[in-house]
Amino acid sequence: MMKLRVYGIKNCNTMKKTFDFLESEGIEYEFIDYKKRAPETALLVKFADKVGFEALINKRGTTYRKLDDEDKEKLDSERSALAVLAAKSSMIKRPIVEFPSGDLVLGFEPDQIKERMG
Numbered sequence: 830m831m832k833l834r835v836y837g838i839k840n841c842n843t844m845k846k847t848f849d850f851l852e853s854e855g856i857e858y859e860f861i862d863y864k865k866r867a868p869e870t871a872l873l874v875k876f877a878d879k880v881g882f883e884a885l886i887n888k889r890g891t892t893y894r895k896l897d898d899e900d901k902e903k904l905d906s907e908r909s910a911l912a913v914l915a916a917k918s919s920m921i922k923r924p925i926v927e928f929p930s931g932d933l934v935l936g937f938e939p940d941q942i943k944e945r946m947g
Contacts, residue, residue: 832857832858832859832929833851833856833857833858833859833926833927833928833929833946834858834859834860834861834926834927835847835848835851835858835859835860835861835924835925835926835927836861836863836868836921836923836924836925836926836927837860837861837862837863837921837923837924837925838862838863838864838918838919838923839860839862839864841923843923843924843936843937844923844924846937847924847926847937848860850937850939850942851942854942854943854946856942856946858926863918863919863921864918867915867918868914868915868918868921869915870911870912870915873885873911873914873915873921874911876925876933877907877911879931879932879933880933880935882907882910882911883910884922884935885910885911885914885921885922885925885935886904886910886914886920886921886922887919887920887921887922887923890919890920891919892917892919892920893920896913896917896920900913922935922936923936924936924937926942928945928946930945932945
């Protein structure tokens with residue numbers, strides 16, 4: 830059976846909170862670091878099918894704020910938005926927690942994680 834998977838970037842403060850929470854709860858997980866293994870478009874499509882592509886976009890981060898208007902316009906359409914996210918993985922909401930069931934939790938949401946762990 831698949832372990833819990835956590836997608837994100839190791840040095841992010843939200844990720845550090847997530848790791849600390851999972852470890853304090855004794856929850857085993859596999860970490861997929863976008864900086865070591867860039868997300869494939871197929872993975873992003875799978876996530877977008879579950880939560881909608883808009884939910885994947887982190888509009889609070891520096892990467893988003895630095896985008897030019899042309900790239901920001903690309904975020905209006907799923908196909909072009911996913912291409913931008915694949916190229917600029919630091920713009921993907923963090924963490925994305927994927928459960929063995931396929932359920933996803935976006936962002937650091939300890940209550941949602943515990944609830945889905947049963």
